[in-house]
Amino acid sequence: MIKQYLLSPGPTTVPERVMLRMAAPMIHHRTPQFSAIFAETREMLKQIHQTTQDTLMLACSGTGAMEASIINLCSTGDTIIYVNGGKFGERWGKIAAKHGVNTIELKVDWGQAVALDDVKAALDANPQARGVFVQASETSTTTEHPIREIAALTRNRENCVTVVDAITALGVINIPMDDWGLDVVISGSQKAFMLPPGLATIALSQKAWRLAESATCSTFYFDLKTERKNQQAGKDTTAWTPAASLVIGLNEVLKMMLEEGLDNLFVRHTLLAKAARAGLAALGMTLVSSAPATSATGAFIPEGVDGGAFVKYLRDTMGVTFAGGQDALKGRILRIAHLGYYDVFDIVIAISAIEIALNRFGHPVQMGQGVAAAQQVLAERFVKV
Template sequence: MKDEYQLLRIPGPTPIPPSVQQAMMKPMIGHRDHTTKALLKRIKPSLRHIFGTKEDVMIVAGSGTAGLEAAVVNTISPGDEVLVIVTGSFGERFAKICESYNMNVHRYEYDWGKAFLPEEIKSYLKKHPSIKAVFATYCETSTGVLNPVRELASVVREVSDALIIVDGVSAIGATPMMMDDWGIDICVTGSQKALMLPPGLTFIAVSQKAWNRIEKNHHSRFYLDLRRYRTNLIEDSTPFTPALSLLFGLEQSLNLLKLEGLENVYNRHQMMKKMTRAAFKALGIPLLTNDTDASPTVTAIQPRDFNPDQFRNIVKEEFGLILAGGQNHLKGKIFRIGHLGYCTPQDVLQTISCIEIGIQRIGKNIPLGDGVRAAQELYIKEG
C-alpha cells in the first residue's frame, strides 16, 4: 500500500480529478470526425472565459514550453530587439528561446524571489524604443512569485508599441487573467497545472494587435505556425492530429471549474496560499518571497538550519509526499509546495502535518502542531 500511495504537491504536473481521469478513458474517435468538431466547439467558450478574451484560444499538442516558443517564433524575427524580464528559471527560459532564434535580447534581471517593478520596465523601454516585444512570467514557478503583469501591460502601453507576451503556465485557471481588459497581447498556459490535466497540451491566446504582427512576420515556422491553428479553429478543427484523450479530459476539467465558479476557484487558491504561509511563519521557517509578491499556486521555503533535499527525501519515503526542490542556483537551498489545481484547504492541512513530522525527523526541534494550528486558524478566520 505504501509503495502505491502518493501525495503529489509539486507545482506541476498536478493531481487529476477522478472525473477527468474517467473522461480521458473514453473510446478513441476520428480526429476529423464531426464528434471532434463538436467537442472543440464546446470547449472554445470556456477557454475564452478563463483567459479573459473574446479571441479563440489555440490548442496545441505540446508542453507549455512549446507554447512559449510559438509565441516567440510567430511574432519576432532574427535580429529584432526584445526585452525579457527574468525573475527566475522560467523567465530565463523565455530569454533562451529568444536567443536560440538569434534575436537581440535585452535581459532585465531581478533577484530570485522578488517580483519585477513595472515602473523600472517603463523607464527601460523609454531608453530602448526599438524593442518589439516584452516577455514576462506571470507566476514564476521556480520561486513562488506572482508578477504584476496587469500593471506591466499598462505601463508598456504608455511608452511603447511593443507586444506584451506572458507566460501564464502556472497561473491561468488559478488566478485572474483578463487578457483583453489588461491589454496583454499573447498569453500561454499548459494543461498540467491549474487545468488539472496530464502534460501534453499548451493553450495560446492572441490579441488582434498580435495577429497583425504575426501576419507580417516572415519568420519560418511549420508545426508551431499559429496561423494554421487559427484558420482551422474557425472550422472547429486542428491543423494536425490533436491529443484527443486530453481534449476529453479538458472538457471535464473546464466543466469542474465552471461548476465551482472562477471567483471561487481564485479564492480557494488564495486561501491555500495564506494557510501555507501562515504555517511556516508559525514554525519559524523562512519563506523565499514576501506576502505581497507571493503566488497563490506555489510557495517556496528557504530553511536556514536543515537540508531541503534531505528533508524532501524523508517525507517522500515516509508519507509518499512529493515536494519540489530548487532550480539553478537555488538547487539544494529551497523546497517548493504546489497548491494548485485539484487541491483544497484540507489537502494543505494534511501536507503541513506531514511536513512537521518530516522536520522533526531531520533533526530540527519544532513544537508539533503549531503549523497546522496556524493554518486552521487562518482557514476559520477567512474561510
C-alpha cells in the same frame, strides 16, 4: 503501502471526474464527434482566458507555447525585453537566442518581482522592442510579477506587446486578458488545468495577431496563423493531430472550473496560499518570495537540514511529493503547490508532513504548531453554523 500525495507545482493532481472522462475509448479526431467537443472546449477556454479572441490549443508542453509566442511575433534581428527572475524567465532569453532575436534582459533577484520603473526604462531606451515577455507567476521562485501594470506600459506603444507566461497563474488568479490589455496569455495542462502534461493553450490579442502578420522567424509546426485557421469556429479542428485525450479532459476540467465559478476559484486559491504561508511561518520557515505566488509557496529549509534529502524523504518515505529548488535554490527550498485540484485539507497534509519530517531530520518543532496556524486560515472556507 504508502499513500501518495502529489503537491508539486506541475504535474498536479488529476480529479477523478477528469480521469474517468479521459478513460473513455479513443475517438478519431477528424470527426463531427471530436469537433463538437473541440468547439465547446474552445468556447469555455475563452471564458477562462477572459478574452473574446481565439484561444488555441497546442500539442506541446508550456515551453512549446512560449517558443510559439516568440517565433510568431518576431523576426530574426528583432529585439525583445524579457524579465528574468527565475528559471522560467531565463527561458525566454534562451528561446530568443535560438531564433536570432536580440534580447534586453531585466535581471531580477530570485524571489523579487520586477520593478515597473525598470520595465519602463527598458521600453523607453528600446523603442524598437517588439514586446515585454514576463511570467505572471515565476514558479521556480514562487513569485508573482505585476503583469497588469506592465501591460499598461505597452498598451499605447503601437508595435510592442505584453506576452504573459501564465502557465502557473491562469485559473489561479484573476487574469482578465482583454480588460488588462494583455496581448498573449499562455498556459499548460499540468498546472491549474489539472490534466496530465502535453497540452498548452495560447490566446493572442488583435495587436499580437497584427504583429504576427509581419513576423518571419521560421516555424512549421508552431505556425499560429495556420492553427487559427483550423481551430476557428466552423472548422473546429487542429492543423496537426491534436492531443485528443487531453482536449477531452480539458473539456471536463473547464466544466468543473465554470461550475465552481471564476471568482470562487480565485478565492479558494488565495485562501490556500494564505494558509500555506501561515503554516510555514509558524514553523519558523522563511518564504523565498517577497511577492509570493498564489499557485505555490516556496520556503527555505532550515539551516542544518539537508534540503535535497529532506524533499526526497518526504516523497519516498512519507508519500508527499513537493518540489525542491532549482539552480541557485537547489537543496535550499521546498515548494508546496496549491493550484488546481486542491482544497483545505491538502494544506493540512502538507504542513503536517513538513512538521514530522523536520523532527525526523533533527530540527525539532512543536507538532501541530504549523497545522494550527494553517487551520486558523483554512476555517474561513466554512460558514459558521
